Amino acid sequence: MTKLIIEGQRELSGTIKISGAKNSAVALIPASLLSDGKVIIDNVPNISDIDALDEILVYLGATVKRDETSINIDSSTIINKEIPENISTKLRASYYFMSALLGKYKKVEMYFPGGCKIGARPIDQTLKAFKSLGARVTESNNKYLIEADELIGTTIYLDMPSVGATINTILASCKAKGTTIIRNAAKEPEVVNVAIFLNQMGARITGAGTSDICITGVEKLGPCYTEVIPDRIEAGTYLIAGALLGNNLKIDNIIPDHLKSLTSKLKEIGFHLDISNNSITISKTDNLKSVNIQTLGYPGFPTDLQQPITVLLTQCNGLSKVTETIYENRFQNVKYLNQMGANIEINDRTLSIMGPTSLKGEEVYATDLRAGACLVLAGLIAEGKTIINDVDYILRGYEKIVLKLQGVGAKIELQ
DSSP states (O other), X not given: OOEEEEEOOOOEEEEEEOOBOHHHHHXXXXXXXXXXXXXXXESOOOSHHXXXXXXXXXXXXXXXXXXXXXEEEEOTTOOOOOBOXXXXXXXXXXHHHHHXXXXXXXXXEEEOOOOOOSSOOXXXXXXXXXXXXXXXXXXXXXXXXXXXXOOBOXXXXXXXXXXXXXXXXXXXXXXXXXXXXXXSOOOOHHHHHHHHHHXXXXXXXXXXXXXXXXXXXXXXXXXXXXXXXXXXXXXXXXXXXXHHHEEEEEEESOOGGGGHHHXXXXXXXXXXXXXXXXXXXXXXXXXXXXXXXXXXXXXXXXXXXXXXXXXXXXXXXXXXXXXXXXXXXXXXXXXXXXXXXXXEEEETTEEEEEEOOOOBOOEEEOOSHHHHHHHHHHXXXXXXXXXXXXXXXXXXXXXXXXHHXXXXXXXXXXX
């Protein structure tokens, strides 16, 4: 079993370069199937989630070439066949194949997607969109058959601004007849990245990044080149590490505007940030103020940073509160933080965090991707040795996390 071993309380200094966004790349790769030509996606993070998507592409018959940072995909040779359970359940983002194949072939057959167990994570909004476009959905034993004689553009109202449902609706609508309008769409930068990619292929999408997105269907989508945006969640995680232990720690290759909800909270806590066009430099400081945080869709505070920032709040003076509005099961890290010495109480979807408390190294378990990132941060500031089990969750979303942290002074290794 792979483990992370961390010797805590080491100063972090230097530069961490941020990789391409996981949450963007895992949508761009399935979206490539809509092209009738070859596509190149650059700045792709080398993480296990990308490996899982690569496996699905190859299974379907696509020609895939990868190097350290890019992926070349020729989908002209694919066969639209059932995507089996053993590969569809490796990650949540497999369901983007559902909408891409439906949009291109008007039929898809695959099993329910996998991913971290952080709540119910239903796909009802995605299925609602498919049905609104004219598709028939049949579900049996966790397998979906979705087919349509043709897809017809319409107005679709999402019950909540879900990133997954928004992207799936865009993918299914690109080759539909007429115009589709998505109301209450997610505004996340990853949605914009996908829309730009599709427009570069020849799609007609406007409004991405707002709550109303308009897609006018086209018959063909051609070859293109695009880049994955920098990962704002990875950047935020390392910014928090810099807040805990940094001595002029520079987080480079980022888009600062994507991090405003986090940087505003860091300033409220008491940090000074040196923000440039594509980097932020941060150092540890004393006398941290407690804050209240509520997760929301973009541009609100991201749910994916809720678990990591909880570590920082254990070091603030007084009572901080964190309310999780997106996923109901995203507090699995709290048990282990308390085991390490934190003082955190859970009341329904709200955490009450009393600080500051000293953390001590313990043997803990990563229960999901962002809980794992939280425990890495806790291990970095803890006294003594922290052992993190089930680190495959962490490797799903953080490219070269060990090398990046070692490069700025952390004592961390994979065993």
